[in-house]
Amino acid sequence: MRTLVAVASLAALLAACGDNAAPANDSAKAPADTAAPPSTAPATPSSETPAVPGQTPAPPAGGEQGGTADWRQVASAADASNLGRLDQAWRLGRAEAEDKGFAAQVEELGPLVDPNAGQAGRLQPPPGTYRCRTIKLGTRNEAGLAYVAYPFFRCTVELTPGGDLVLTKTTGSQRTRGLLYPDTDNRLVFIGAQALSDSETTFPRYGQQPIRDQVGVFERIGSNRWRMVVPFPRVESKLEILELTR
Numbered sequence: 001m002r003t004l005v006a007v008a009s010l011a012a013l014l015a016a017c018g019d020n021a022a023p024a025n026d027s028a029k030a031p032a033d034t035a036a037p038p039s040t041a042p043a044t045p046s047s048e049t050p051a052v053p054g055q056t057p058a059p060p061a062g063g064e065q066g067g068t069a070d071w072r073q074v075a076s077a078a079d080a081s082n083l084g085r086l087d088q089a090w091r092l093g094r095a096e097a098e099d100k101g102f103a104a105q106v107e108e109l110g111p112l113v114d115p116n117a118g119q120a121g122r123l124q125p126p127p128g129t130y131r132c133r134t135i136k137l138g139t140r141n142e143a144g145l146a147y148v149a150y151p152f153f154r155c156t157v158e159l160t161p162g163g164d165l166v167l168t169k170t171t172g173s174q175r176t177r178g179l180l181y182p183d184t185d186n187r188l189v190f191i192g193a194q195a196l197s198d199s200e201t202t203f204p205r206y207g208q209q210p211i212r213d214q215v216g217v218f219e220r221i222g223s224n225r226w227r228m229v230v231p232f233p234r235v236e237s238k239l240e241i242l243e244l245t246r
Contacts, residue, residue, distance in 0.1 A: 033134055033150045033174040067162070071181035071189040074206065079215035082232045083189070086217060089231030090115040093137030093239030102147035109135065111221045112243055118219030120186040124165055125226050130155045130244040132169055138238030148237070155244055167192070167218070167228070168203075169242065176242070177203040180218055188218040190228050211235070 068074065075083075082089070094113065097106050111117040112135065132155035136148040153172040159165055167190060168177040178192015193204040193212040204212045216230035228242040 033153070033172040069182060071183065071191055074181075074191050075189075075215050076207065076210075076213075079191075079213065083215060083217065086229070086231045087115065089138075089239045090229075093237065096138040096238065097147040100146040105147055105149065106137070111225075112227060112241060113137070114221075117221040117227075118186045118217075119221060121220070123186070123188050123218070123220055124180065125157045125167075125220075125244060127157050127159050128246075130157065130246055132242055132244045134172075134174065135241040135243065136237035136239070137241070140233075140236055140238065144236070155242075157244075167244075173197050175203070176214055178206065178214065183217070186219065190214065190216050190218045190230075214240075216240070 072080065094106060097103075106113055131152045133152045134148075134150045137146070139146050150172070153169060155167065155169045157165065157167055165180040166177065167180055169175045173196060175195045176192050177195070178190050180188045180190055183189045191206050192214050193206050193209065194214060195203045196212075206213055206215075211234050214230050214233065216228050218226065218228045220226050222245075224246045226244040228244075230240040230242075232238060233240045
């Protein structure tokens with residue numbers, strides 16, 4: 001993972017210089033992202049990464065997810081295909097939200113829901129703590145709310161001793177953890193998985209429980225503002241956005 005160590009470490013140095021409505025009812029529906037959700041999800045295997053709300057899990061020092069800097073070697077063919085359909089997810093998600101009466105709410109989000117808002121440079125957020133919230137556009141099965149905006153929760157970014165740049169949403173009932181991989185001049189690629197409800201104290205690893213997997217693009221959309229965009233997530237929506245800000 002020496003390549004990713006160099007990329008992430010350099011980016012961190014450069015950076016230092018310069019979720020309240022109920023989601024749709026899917027067959028694999030996740031609980032609403034609340035501060036104190038019902039404990040309905042089964043406990044995940046003990047081999048997974050600790051996911052205690054409010055705490056950042058300590059990853060292995062030798063690297064995670066195969067120890068590679070190439071996200072294509074980690075993502076499944078289906079998830080890689082979804083990334084290739086990102087423009088379609090933006091178009092369909094926004095159109096459905098607006099057509100179903102949420103045009104004003106979507107418009108108020110400004111650059112956060114502008115498909116072209118990603119900026120080049122300083123792509124990697126500096127390690128530390130962030131405020132983060134989730135926005136969901138469109139519905140997966142044409143049922144339920146086409147727009148859901150959750151309140152702000154807590155996220156962390158860490159650069160591990162093994163050179164991985166790890167993004168973790170540490171609070172809320174829908175938490176996620178994964179790695180940020182280099183991709184282009186104006187985006188990174190996130191590959192991770194979700195933990196659901198307070199009853200789960202660990203995160204699945206990517207690929208361990210495919211229904212929990214999340215793969216998306218990570219972009220900087222302001223001086224201290226980033227977003228992770230997941231096209232065609234496994235449940236609930238056509239497009240899921242995680243906003244990070246300080």
